[in-house]
Amino acid sequence: MGGEFGQTSEWDFSTERQWPLLQFPFHAGLRCCVAALNRLLGSVPALKEQQFSAAGFRWLGLSHCEESVVAYQRIGQKGRFVRIILNMTTVGRTNWTPDIQGKLKWKVVLSNRIDRKQKQVQLTITSPPLAGLVLA
Secondary structure (H helix, E strand, O other): OOHHHOOOOOOOOOOOOOHHHHHOHHHHHHHHHHHHHHHHHHHOHHHOOOOOOHHHEEEEOHHHHHHOEEEEEEEOOOOOEEEEEEEOOOOOEEEEOOOOOOOOEEEEEEEOOOOOOOOEEEOOEEEOOOEEEEEO
């Protein structure tokens, strides 16, 4: 309890959660990010269908592991899928092309770093450090 906004102490049933933390940008931002992830999970079937089956998951572009960039695909029951790309370092990537085959333009479903007004992205990516991108 309280993890959705980055509470600084362990949850205790006898005390209230640390709501005043939401006045700080980091905690408010974390709350918005968790809310966006929850909405995404509820609206994109590929993220929850087949979640306990190997048929619902596929690694993509494993040649980028030395760059600490992870890419994978979640596959729904009707064959619809989303792709997730995670830059897990403090190093940004400029004009970076992941080793992923398929269509060249993707709809940005969720990003923790890309301008929210950007609706599509080509598979040449400029990724800030520690960024996550969900594409459909």
